[in-house]
Amino acid sequence: MISAEVAIYPLKTTDASKVINNSISTLKNEKVDYDVNSMNTKLTGSKEEIFNSLEKMFTEAENSGSEVSMVITVTNSV
Numbered sequence: 001m002i003s004a005e006v007a008i009y010p011l012k013t014t015d016a017s018k019v020i021n022n023s024i025s026t027l028k029n030e031k032v033d034y035d036v037n038s039m040n041t042k043l044t045g046s047k048e049e050i051f052n053s054l055e056k057m058f059t060e061a062e063n064s065g066s067e068v069s070m071v072i073t074v075t076n077s078v
Contacts, residue, residue: 004050004074006057007040013066023061027053040071050074 010019024041027034030053032045043050054072061068 001044002047002050002074002076003042003044004054004072005040005042006054006073007071008057008061009069009071010061010064011067011069013064019061019064019066019068022064023057026056026060030056047076 008020008023010016013019024034024036027041027043030045030049032043032049032053034041034043034053043053045053054070058068058070061070
């Protein structure tokens, strides 16, 4: 079991909230527990599930057509 805190920062867009919310919505179909707060999203699950979820979040944000930065902290100290 590991956990990760992730923040998506859309760049060069007029609708950052939409990019962030669409990215977070990819977690609904994943096998991770997650908690959304005002600064980031915390995920908890197996290492494979966490990294797969992070990739899906980034891909969704990237597909918005704008540039995106993703800041992640990962720990095995749950």
